[in-house]
Amino acid sequence: MAINRREAREAVFGLLFETEFRTEEAREEIYATSLADREIEENDYIRGTYFGVCEHLDEIDELINKHSRGWKTTRISRVSRSLLRLCVYEMLYCDDIPCNVSLNEAIELCKTFDDENARPFVNGVLNSIKNEIVGAQNG
Helix, strand or coil: CCCCHHHHHHHHHHHHHHHCCCCCCCHHHHHHHHHHHHCCCCCHHHHHHHHHHHHCHHHHHHHHHHHCCCCCHHHCCHHHHHHHHHHHHHHHHCCCCCHHHHHHHHHHHHHHHCCCCHHHHHHHHHHHHHHHHHHHHHC
């Protein structure tokens, strides 16, 4: 049975979060064992987004750092950091997903997996990044 985009997004979030703890392992290994352990089927969105975030991590973190007003990604919780990275990747590289959809989905994941107090921070950072991206596209 195929999974929907929301489920796929949650799987990518889980992979990114898990990667935070398995820093010595190759991304391919993390991907393969995580999908097997969670019984997640191979999916183009999951594969492309997970490896895309990993490939563009420096650029993504630079944007997060720029818009998080004094908070470096190293000080942001692993859950929030994983959510931010996923959403920023989607806003930058997934042309088939409107920025507002990516942002709303990130906030839904935040409500489910992060501390209640993290939501305004994550929302503020993502809105600021979205405004920069949209401004650059329209500029």
